[in-house]
Amino acid sequence: ARKIWFTRHGESQYNEKGLIGGNSSLSKRGECYARALPAELEKRIEALQAEGQGQPLSVAVWTSTLKRTIETARRLPYAKVQWKALDEINAGICDGMTYKQIEVQYPEEYKARGKDKLCYRYPAGESYMDVIQRVEPVITELERERNCVVVVAHQAVLRALYGYFMNVPNKDIPRLSMPLHTLIELTPLPNGTMSAAFFPAD
Ligand code: F6P
Numbered sequence: 182a183r184k185i186w187f188t189r190h191g192e193s194q195y196n197e198k199g200l201i202g203g204n205s206s207l208s209k210r211g212e213c214y215a216r217a218l219p220a221e222l223e224k225r226i227e228a229l230q231a232e233g234q235g236q237p238l239s240v241a242v243w244t245s246t247l248k249r250t251i252e253t254a255r256r257l258p259y260a261k262v263q264w265k266a267l268d269e270i271n272a273g274i275c276d277g278m279t280y281k282q283i284e285v286q287y288p289e290e291y292k293a294r295g296k297d298k299l300c301y302r303y304p305a306g307e308s309y310m311d312v313i314q315r316v317e318p319v320i321t322e323l324e325r326e327r328n329c330v331v332v333v334a335h336q337a338v339l340r341a342l343y344g345y346f347m348n349v350p351n352k353d354i355p356r357l358s359m360p361l362h363t364l365i366e367l368t369p370l371p372n373g374t375m376s377a378a379f380f381p382a383d
Contacts, residue, residue: 184329184367186222186225187334188331189334189339190253191249192207192211193208193249194208202269204247204249213383214362214383240259241260241329242254242262243330244267245269245333245338246264246267246268266316266318267316267338269337270306270309270311270312270337272307275290298355298356313344313351313354320342320346339359340354340357340359347377360379364379
C-alpha cells in the first residue's frame with residue numbers, strides 16, 4: 182500500500198534557543214537528523230518494496246518554503262516540491278520570542294492562548310484554525326497523489342495534517358505530540374481510515 186510519511190525539520194538554531202517562528206538554519210543536532218533521514222526512509226521503502234514483490238516505488242518530497250525543512254530534505258534523492266501552505270504557524274508579533282518572553286511582554290495574549298489554543302490568533306499572525314484551513318489544498322493533493330509522499334514540515338502544520346488523517350477532533354489538534362527527529366508513517370486501511378507508526382531516528 183502507499184505510504185505517507187511526516188517529519189518535522191531537524192532541530193533548528195531557533196529550537197535550540199527556545200525561540201518560536203523565524204527562518205533559521207539547522208543546528209548541529211538538526212544536521213545529524215538530516216544526514217540520518219535518507220537511510221531511515223530507505224529502510225521503510227525497502228520494507229514496502231519487499232511486500233509489493235519488488236515493484237519500484239515512486240517517492241515525492243514536499244517541504245515548506247522555510248530553510249529548516251529544505252535543509253532537512255536536502256539529501257533525500259527524490260523529486261521535491263516546496264509548499265508555502267506548509268510554512269509554520271505565523272506567530273505575528275510574537276515571532277522570534279521565547280514563550281517566557283511572551284508571558285512577560287504580552288501577558289494577556291499568553292493567557293488567551295492558554296485558554297483556547299485552537300481559536301487563539303496571534304496579533305498579525307495565525308491561529309490553529311487558520312492553519313487547519315490553510316493546509317486544505319495540501320490535503321486534497323495528498324489524497325489525489327498515487328506516489329508515496331514524504332512531508333517535511335513543522336510542528337503546528339503537522340499537527341493539523343496528522344489530525345485530519347487520523348480523525349482527531351479539532352479541539353485536540355493543538356496539543357498533539359509531534360516530536361522532533363521522528364518519522365511518522367501513515368498507512369491507509371481498507372476501511373478508509375489510516376494507521377500511524379512513529380519511528381524515532383536520532
Ligand atoms: O517551537 C517550534 C514551533 O514550530 C514554533 O515555530 C511554533 O510557533 C510552535 O512550534 C508551534 O507550537 P505551539 O502551537 O505548541 O506553540
